[in-house]
Amino acid sequence: MASSPLTGRAASRLPIFRQALASLSAGLLLAASTAHAAPPVLQAQAQGKEVPQLADLVDMVGPAVVNIRTTERSADGPRMPFRRRAPSLQQSDEVPRGEGSGFIMSPDGYVMTNAHVIAGASEVYVTMTDKREFKARIIGADERTDVAVVKIDATGLPWMRVGDVNRLRVGEWVLAIGSPFGFDNTVTAGIVSAKQRETGSELPLLQTDVAVNPGNSGGPLINMRGEVVGVNSQIYSPVGSYVGISFAIPIDEAIRVSDQLKAGGRVVRGYLGIRPVEVSREAAEEYGLTKSRNRGAFVSQVIAGGPADKAGLQPGDIVLALNGKPVDGPVELRRALGAIKPGTPVVLQVNRRGKAMEIKATLAEMPSEAPAASTPERAEPAEPKGSSVGKAWGLTVQPLSDAERRATRGAGGVKVAGVTAGAEAVGMRPGDIIIAVGSTDVTDLKQFENALAPLDKNKRLSLTFLRGEWAQFVQVPPGK
Known part of the structure; x- marks a missing residue:
C-alpha cells in the first residue's frame, strides 16, 4: 500500500501549521477591519451580500463530471509485463493509453470531452463519481476544435x-x-x-x-x-x-x-481553397490600407481547381470583407468560411494591388485533410540574361515561357533570371515570377520596364511575386 504524502516530520508539523494559519487568518481579518477600504469579499459580507459557496456548487455539479480512460490494442499480446501487474487485462490485447475528463451533456448519456483525449483509442471507458463504469461508444471527434462526443448506455443521469x-x-x-x-x-x-x-x-x-x-x-x-x-x-x-x-x-x-x-459523426465546413496569411505593414502601406480598421488577409496561395481559383481570386489579393463583414486577419477569415455551409454563394471584397473589387464564389466542402501545400523548389541559378532595367535593386528578369505563363493562371509577369544586392538580401531567387510592381500589375516584360522607368532608384522597390503557387510581398532596397 502506498504511503501517504503526509508522513513523518511533515505529518507531525501539520497541527502547528494549522495553528499558524488560524493566527494568520485572524490577523488578516483584523487588519481588514481597520483598513480604509475592506477587500470586496469582506465588503460583500458587510453589505449582507451572499458570497458564493464553492462547496455547495461542487455538490450540485460534481456528479455530472466523469473520468475518461482509454485503451489501445497492443501487438505484443497478453504476455507483456504490464499485464502481469494488471490481472483485469491479462486476457485482453488492450493496454492503457491515456486518461482525461468529460461531462454529461444530457440524461440519456451523451458525454463531451476533448478530441485529443480519445484520439487513437480502441476502447473508451467512462467512470462516474459513484464509481459506476460504462464502456462508451465514440460518436465523433473534431480535431480542428478539439471537441469530441461519446455515448454511454444509461438513462436518468445527472447532467450539466x-x-x-x-x-x-x-x-x-x-x-x-x-x-x-x-x-x-x-x-x-x-x-x-x-x-x-x-x-x-x-x-x-x-x-x-x-x-x-x-x-x-x-x-x-x-x-x-x-x-x-x-x-x-x-x-x-x-x-x-x-x-x-x-x-x-x-x-x-x-x-x-x-x-x-x-x-x-463529423463537422462539415465551408471551403474556399486559399491559404491566407497576415498582411504585412509594408503591403498595407503600399495598397492604402493603413487607415482601415480591419487588417484583412493576404492570399498567399490559391489552390488549383478550388472555388477561389474558379472565381478568379489571385495570389497576392487581400480579402477585406466576407459577405460585407470586415475580415480582421487570416484566422478570422478561416473561421468565418468554415462556419458557412458548403454550396453557399459568398461575396468577397478584395484589394488587388490597391484596386478594390468584388469577387463571388461558391464554397465547397472542406476536405478532411487539407490539400498538401506545394513546396517551392529552389531553382538552379540561371545565367543572368534578359532585361537589366531592375539592376539598381539587384534584379535581372526575362520573359515567361508559354508554360510558365499558363502556370500563373492569367497573372502573367516576368521571371527573375538573376539576383544580387537588395533582391538577394530580401530572399528573392532566380525562378521567382514578379506579377506586380507596387500597385501596378505586370503581365509581360514591357509592362515591367514601363513600371520601373519613373521610379527613384535610390528608394525601395515594392514587388509582389510568385514562388511556385505562393505569393509574397517584399520591398527591395537599392543596391549599394
Missing part, C-alpha cells in the same frame, strides 16, 4: 446545464473539475483572465488562471451559477504542467460542434 458565454465577464470566478494526473474529482478555482484569446487554434479561447493539468482535458469550466461555460483544453506551459495560464473552448462553440457530431 449550459451557461451563456456572452454573460461571462473577465474577473468572474470559475472552477474546473477533472482528473489531473489521474486524481479523480479534483476541484480547482480561479477567475476568467481574458475572453476571445487568440492562440492560433480553430477557435478563440477563454483564458483563466484555474489550475489545469494533464488529465483535466475535456472537463468542464463552470461559472458560479453551476453552468458549464467552457471545455478545459490547453495550458500555456514551458514545463508541461500548470504555470498559471489555462485555456478552455467556449461552450457555445463546443455545442455547435457537438450538435454536428451527434447528427452525422
